[in-house]
Amino acid sequence: MSLTQAASTLVRHSARQPLPALRHASAASVQQQRRHRADASTSHAQFKSPFHRGQQDSPDTTVIPSFKKYRGGSETGNKMFSYFMVGAFGGLSAMGAKDTVQNFLVNMSASADVLAQAKVEVDLAAIPEGKNVIIKWRGKPVFIRHRTSDEIKEAEGTDWQKLRDPQPDSARVKKPEWLIMLGVCTHLGCVPIGESGDFGGWFCPCHGSHYDISGRARKGPAPLNLEVPEYDFPEETNLIIG
Numbered sequence: 093m094s095l096t097q098a099a100s101t102l103v104r105h106s107a108r109q110p111l112p113a114l115r116h117a118s119a120a121s122v123q124q125q126r127r128h129r130a131d132a133s134t135s136h137a138q139f140k141s142p143f144h145r146g147q148q149d150s151p152d153t154t155v156i157p158s159f160k161k162y163r164g165g166s167e168t169g170n171k172m173f174s175y176f177m178v179g180a181f182g183g184l185s186a187m188g189a190k191d192t193v194q195n196f197l198v199n200m201s202a203s204a205d206v207l208a209q210a211k212v213e214v215d216l217a218a219i220p221e222g223k224n225v226i227i228k229w230r231g232k233p234v235f236i237r238h239r240t241s242d243e244i245k246e247a248e249g250t251d252w253q254k255l256r257d258p259q260p261d262s263a264r265v266k267k268p269e270w271l272i273m274l275g276v277c278t279h280l281g282c283v284p285i286g287e288s289g290d291f292g293g294w295f296c297p298c299h300g301s302h303y304d305i306s307g308r309a310r311k312g313p314a315p316l317n318l319e320v321p322e323y324d325f326p327e328e329t330n331l332i333i334g
Contacts (some may be wrong), residue, residue, distance in 0.1 A: 101255070114200065179325070210334050211333065213330065213332050216330065217329040220238065221240055222240045223238055224237050224239075224286040229334065230334070232275070233275035233276070235272070235274075235275045235286065236272055236331070237272075239269050240269055243263075243305045246292075247261040248268075255310065256315065259308060265306075266325065272320065272321065273307045274321055277296040278319070280298065282298040282299070284296040285297065289302040290311060292297060293306070293310075301314035302314075
């Protein structure tokens with residue numbers, strides 16, 4: 093056998109049988125990979141959730157985690173702050189509601205000029221006996237008659253029960269010598285003329301209504317007597333209407 097043939101045979105034999113060192117390195121690599129897989133499976137199997145407390149085979153899923161370390165301040169202090177804020181906002185809301193209602197009532201109330209016309213004061217000493225005076229009260233005329241003794245007797249002596257609007261003279265006056273009435277005809281709202289008519293009282297020329305010296309309807313279309321407003325005598329010669 094030649095030298096060349098011997099060398100070829102040695103190379104083929106070496107290729108068929110790997111070296112021991114290579115076999116040892118390959119086996120070590122395989123074992124290392126197996127250890128890594130075992131460690132990974134072991135670490136995954138031993139993981140415990142912070143929300144599961146109790147045994148691993150039957151974890152308690154109803155336990156709520158505690159967040160105490162995230163709270164700011166004590167529980168009593170937080171409650172006091174909440175109560176303070178609720179009370180402060182409640183007080184501010186009440187004040188706002190009060191101002192709103194107060195402003196609404198002020199706007200709805202009568203103005204100063206309307207209140208000034210609510211009552212009228214009259215000096216009776218300036219009205220002589222047997223004379224009429226007409227004043228304006230709440231946009232309406234008011235008749236003030238200083239009656240004589242004869243007019244008083246005539247008004248009291250009338251058979252008032254037979255009138256269309258039966259009313260005695262005593263029910264229409266507080267003092268017999270003073271007759272106070274609204275100067276508005278009860279038919280259609282005209283203003284009657286004083287000291288005229290068939291009964292010596294007032295006459296409405298618009299439709300022919302006649303009133304006597306007590307302001308009672310006696311003739312014509314007027315259905316009711318002249319209206320008597322609210323009035324009072326705070327002093328002997330002082331009259332307040334309204």
